[in-house]
Amino acid sequence: MKPIRWDTPEPQALAAFLEGELAAPKAAAVQRRLAESSDARRQLEQLRGIRAALSSFDHEFDDVDLLPSIRAQIREQARVRARPARPLEGWIERFLRRPAGLVFATGALTVAACLGFAFATRHHSTDEVRAKAGREATDPARWAGVQAYRVRAGKPEHLGETLAPGDGLLFSYTNLGQAPLSHLMIFGVDARGEVHWFHPAYEREGSNPGSIAIAEGAAEAPLAELVQDDFPAGPLTIHALFSNRPVQVLEVEDWLKREPKTNWGERIPGSVDQVLSTRIEP
């Protein structure tokens, strides 16, 4: 490679000088040359002008907002990719293959592709007691819901009538419609009346986590954690509480203590409480 000459600065040396990238002795040599040579000074000014012109945009992009078109493209791609087949099991199985199930199995785009399946399989979830079909199109309850999966020996199945000790639970959620909701919490109440928190996680005494933020327009969006707990034998009632504001864990626990059969719609206006019932095997 041809070396840069510092005593009679070539344009490369001047560009390096302009960038402040020359070591002190070399910079001093260039400065001496600049003091002597009007041609070198002219070249430096030309380089300075080019640099300024490259950086100048006259605010031409300041008002551009790509977000609406990007969102529209993402929705369109999700719609096009929607299939009536059963791709949903794909994300669960990929999730379970990851070490300790810590990482999401799939991106949101793939998940959104499950839109068609979300409703095609709803009737299989016999334990979902909230009928959706008869609701108004504008009713958020028609468009918001969770899907629950039982994971036994690494094999996922839609949550059915029973859950064995040692089984794990996975959830995904759907949040569509004209007025999607913004937050979700999922918890279970066991046969002894104990509350088990699934989402948000609630492990530290003294903390008071809130509902998780959820994506608008999501279909079968997976929630990352594989939940395992020691449930006593007997019925387990799982609540998926969708709301338009974050609800705190202690708030919910307080209401449950005072009123075990809390009417969540009255407590949190606009909320949707989906109830799933299963039974823990002895």
Place this chain on the structure above:
Amino acid sequence: MRAPSISRPRQQEDKEEDVRDSTQFARRSDDELMKLAREGVDSAFDELVRRYQVELLRVAARHLGSSALAPDLAQNTFLQVYGALDRYEARGTFRAYLHRILLNQCKMAHRSAKISLRALQHSEFSPGADEPQILEREKRRDLERALNCLSEKLRCVVVLRYCGDLDYEEIAQTLAVPVGTVKRRLFDAMAKLREIVEPG
């Protein structure tokens, strides 16, 4: 029915405890936002778009020599990032990752004769411009033509540095070359641009 007591289930992470609304996203790192986006928090991805869209538009416009095509390429770049959310590895180099995708988009656009034609059709001629604006525009056109005379390697470096405002390290990550190579290319590019724009 007796009042419920509380138990603490085993869960591995409490990921979204602090995510209450999108205004908090502005303080989060790129990698944190990517992680949240992967978990289905679309607002996190929106924040990344807001954070980098102007930068990508500028780099694309200078790289292609046309502002008209820049929005398409920047949008495609974000869509590609979104489509690869689950494959993104957080290493603190999101900006370089983003620009790597954009540069690939730009290279493909350069290769496409159709897009060149489209760029021509969308030339930024505005009849109402006054003389200083016209002169400024002419100067910019000269510079864009000069940029197009550079090799791909030199053009990428100069555009990332001065239009995207990336530092040497970020450019090195984007192009997968050593920092010294980035500097050498930058100084060579500037020298060549000067020769083209200001001959003599």
